[in-house]
Amino acid sequence: GENVEQHPSTLSVQEGDSAVIKCTYSDSASNYFPWYKQELGKRPQLIIDIRSNVGEKKDQRIAVTLNKTAKHFSLHITETQPEDSAVYFCAASIGGGGADGLTFGKGTHLIIQP
């Protein structure tokens, strides 16, 4: 089955700086890559996703890049703010691009220092 590795497990950045979280996946058939944000005590929620026919996608301060050759995708957050503090999960889906079959990474705890 699919295996998703996520790094780092904890990331601390100064408010206003950028944050980058990286994930690799093992199955070249995966073609859907979402990112979820989970605030403390809350449920995970989708913040951005990318499909394999696209190399980059941006939504205001967040962006995701995909390198299919390297089987690597990353989340970029610019101009970080206190409300960005949360745990972020990457995920990959095999053969279809839907939520069924999602394999999640272990998560990155992003800490925004004032």
Added chain:
Amino acid sequence: NAGVTQTPKFQVLKTGQSMTLQCAQDMNHEYMSWYRQDPGMGLRLIHYSVGAGITDQGEVPNGYNVSRSTTEDFPLRLLSAAPSQTSVYFCASSYLKQGARSTGELFFGEGSRLTVL
């Protein structure tokens, strides 16, 4: 729309007891699933269903049973609770990828925190 509703939010069990975590969704999603979340382990898939009458195992199915008698409900049963099942459980649902309505987004419930003593 209430979205995905899980009950109970908190539960304490003794080893060997049984219980059922309830999950209901009102979005007419075909796909429903159960995840467990443990510190440093991310979200691990327990069981999932792609429609009424159809269930399948995920990554960590041992010790759990599910059934899907209706589109709306997907209960998770622990037949004989063990301390290793202490965790936060999330139910999640979505449209199937084959459907025209599918965006791929997984909608999560608020979670159920289970402690097994």
